[in-house]
Amino acid sequence: MRLSLVGVNHQTAPVAIREKVAISTERLGEALSRLRAYMPHGVILSTCNRTEIYTIDNGSVDDGNASLDFLTARLNGPDDKLRRHVYVSTGAAAVEHLFRVASGLESMIVGEFEVLGQVKQALAAAEKAGMVNLPLRQAFHSAIRAGRHVREATGISKNALSVSSVAVDLAAGVVGDLKKCKMLVIGAGEAGRLVAKVARDRGTSRIVIASRTKDRAQALAATFNGIPTDLSNLAGELGRANIVVACAGAPHRILGVRQVEAAMKERPGLPLVIIDIALPRNVAPEVGQIANVFLYNIDALTEISNSNRKQREGAIQQAEGIIMSEVDKFAAWWRDFEVKPVLGALMSKAEEIRAAQLNKTLKKLPPLSDEQRQCLEAMTRSIVTRLLQDPIQYIKTNGNGNHSEMLKEIFQLDTEARG
8 A cells, every 4th residue: 555646847847737727725525436347445646736645555556547647638649648747756755745746845835824724625626525535635635744844944935926926027037117017817716816915015006806796806805905806797807907916716718719809909019918827828828919918827827836936945955854754754654554464363363262272171181270370371371472563663663564564474463354
């Protein structure tokens, strides 16, 4: 039994692939139900930069292919199209990757806070769907603990950036002074909140919040002195905006070529910068071909994110040391978890044999006093305990799946019968 991981992220796949396998928070429960057709237990972690499936498998080929089959079905394309971009890890490598993700080391923006909450949410959703067993639960709890430890003990999240803040920085780099700009934010979720906050802190002159849900747009706009609107009013707002940041959790495109072309006719000569950080993308890629429109997707943030990584090299090294220590703790728990049923079965079988042989011997002896019977009982227990002491200690210290299976074969142990 081992932890297995199959996934794609910003380092292995372009946004066109990532958006096809991405799973929104609203659809996560449905996706977990579909995952059950491929495997009994699993956790789906889907963020703007990754979609990963964590499972517990027994090392068989079928186990290893199940997660990949699930992702391929979501891609709705040929297997080889996904296989070029997917990564697969098992055992300690998968554990270390999960801990690095929770600690912010595998994020496009190193040290960002959001991913730790996303790991918690992924576990909670899988728990609700009945897709979590004890090893998966322990792995994710340990990863969350590692993520907290890294952030508390290092400066990796000090003045941390986020995808949203980097998107605003990218826009500022294109248009210049934000104090003279009007910004349209499409999406009133967490990403939209962060965009609006950074835009306000940078002094953006006018912030409009557009959302499918009127109440959410109004609430977010009130927080940052913005103007709420709904998606039906996008045409007018596009005509007035200098910058659009799209970050809505919609399963389909929100802005298409016709909408943007119509808006650009109302603003001749005035450029429009669109930063699309949603996954799936909110803006049709063809919009970038319209004259005077500058369209960037989430992969355009790479240059700023690389600079952020260089600034945090010292903290990254500290974090990696903490992560390896936490991985070792989890490995010790895993060894104990794997060998406990086998050791329990071994001790139970030894006790059954001891008790049976003692009873046979007592029947052949003349009547004994209670004290004599207790002495024999203690002696036989001591023999069994001392005989098993060294092998049990060895298995506890060095045990793994192979040792456990070997012990089961040698002593013909039935761990399932013990529950």
